[in-house]
Amino acid sequence: MCRRTAALILILTTALTSILNPHTSIYAQEAPAANIEHGAKRNEARALLHQARTTALGITNDFQRDWLLDPIGAAQAKAGDLDAAIETANEASLPPTRTLDEVGRQLAKANDLSRAKALGMKMKDGGVSAILMSLVDAQADQGQIERAFRAAELIGNSEIRSYALEKIATRQAVDGDDAGARKTFMRARESHVSGLVSAEELEMVIVARKLSKANRLEARKRQRVIID
Numbered sequence: 001m002c003r004r005t006a007a008l009i010l011i012l013t014t015a016l017t018s019i020l021n022p023h024t025s026i027y028a029q030e031a032p033a034a035n036i037e038h039g040a041k042r043n044e045a046r047a048l049l050h051q052a053r054t055t056a057l058g059i060t061n062d063f064q065r066d067w068l069l070d071p072i073g074a075a076q077a078k079a080g081d082l083d084a085a086i087e088t089a090n091e092a093s094l095p096p097t098r099t100l101d102e103v104g105r106q107l108a109k110a111n112d113l114s115r116a117k118a119l120g121m122k123m124k125d126g127g128v129s130a131i132l133m134s135l136v137d138a139q140a141d142q143g144q145i146e147r148a149f150r151a152a153e154l155i156g157n158s159e160i161r162s163y164a165l166e167k168i169a170t171r172q173a174v175d176g177d178d179a180g181a182r183k184t185f186m187r188a189r190e191s192h193v194s195g196l197v198s199a200e201e202l203e204m205v206i207v208a209r210k211l212s213k214a215n216r217l218e219a220r221k222r223q224r225v226i227i228d
Contacts, residue, residue, distance in 0.1 A: 045079045053088055066094045073099030077106055082115075086122050104134030111147055113154065129157040136164040140171040162192035170197060173205040181206065 053072050059065040073088035073096055085103055089096035107116050116135050120128030132155045139148035148168050155161040165188035172181035185202050188195055 042079050046076065046081045046084065049076050049079060049081070050084070053084075053091075057091060062093050066092045070094075070096045070098045074102040077102035080106070082106060082119055083122070086119050086127075090122075090124050100130060100134040101137070103131065104136075104138040107131075107135045108138035108142060108144065108147075111144075113151060116151070117154070126157060126160075129155045129160045133160050133164050137167055140167045143171065143175065145172065145175075159192045159195075162188040162195045165191060166195050166197040169202060170205055173202055174209060176209065178206050 049072055053069070053076075056065055056068040056072060059068065069088055069092045073085045073092075076082075076088060077085035077099060082103055085099050089099045092099075103119065107119075113135075116131050117128055120131035123130060132151050136148045136151045136155075139145075139151060145168060148164070148171075152161060152164040152168065155164055165184055169181045169184035169188060172178075172184060181202060185197070185199065188197075
C-alpha cells in the first residue's frame with residue numbers, strides 16, 4: 001500500500017466527516033424532507049466509509065493501518081453506524097481513542113445505557129467498561145452530571161470507574177460545585193487507590209475557576225468606572 005493511497009483514505013474520511021452535520025443528533029426528530037435528505041447522505045457516507053475501511057485493512061504496516069482505522073471508525077460513529085464503528089475499532093491493534101470518543105458522544109445524545117452495554121459486549125478486551133467510560137466522558141463534557149453518575153456506576157472495572165468519577169469531579173469543579181467535586185473525588189479513590197487526577201490537581205481546577213471569576217468581576221468593575 002503506497003503512501004498516496006493511505007493519504008487518500010484519510011482525506012476521504014475527513015471529507016465524509018465534514019459532510020455530516022456535527023450538531024445533528026442521529027436520534028433527533030426531523031422534518032420528513034430533511035430527514036430523507038440527511039438519511040441519503042448518511043447512507044452514502046456509510047458505504048464510502050466501508051470501502052475506506054476495507055482498503056485500510058489491506059495495509060500490512062500495523063502503525064499505518066491503525067492510524068487510518070481510528071478516524072474511519074470515528075467517522076462511522078458520527079454517521080450513526082455505531083456497530084460498524086465498533087467492528088472497525090476491533091480491527092485496530094492500538095487503543096481506538098477517536099472512535100470511542102465519538103461513540104460516547106453519540107450515545108450521550110441518546111442517553112441509551114442499554115445500547116452502550118450492548119456495543120461494549122461486541123468490543124474486545126473489556127469493551128463494556130471502555131464504552132461506558134466514553135459515555136461518561138461525553139456526558140460530563142455536556143454537563144449531564146446525573147446521567148454520568150448512572151453510567152459510571154455500571155462500569156465493572158474499578159480502575160476505569162475511578163477515572164470516570166474523576167472526570168465527573170473535574171466537571172463539577174469547573175461548574176462551581178466544589179463540595180460535590182470533592183465528594184465525587186473521594187468516591188473515585190474508594191473505587192481505586194490511584195487515578196489520572198490527583199487531589200492537588202482537582203484543587204487547582206477549583207482555584208483556577210475562582211480566579212477566573214474574580215478576574216471577570218474585576219474587569220466588569222473597571223468597565224463601569226470607564227463608562228461612568
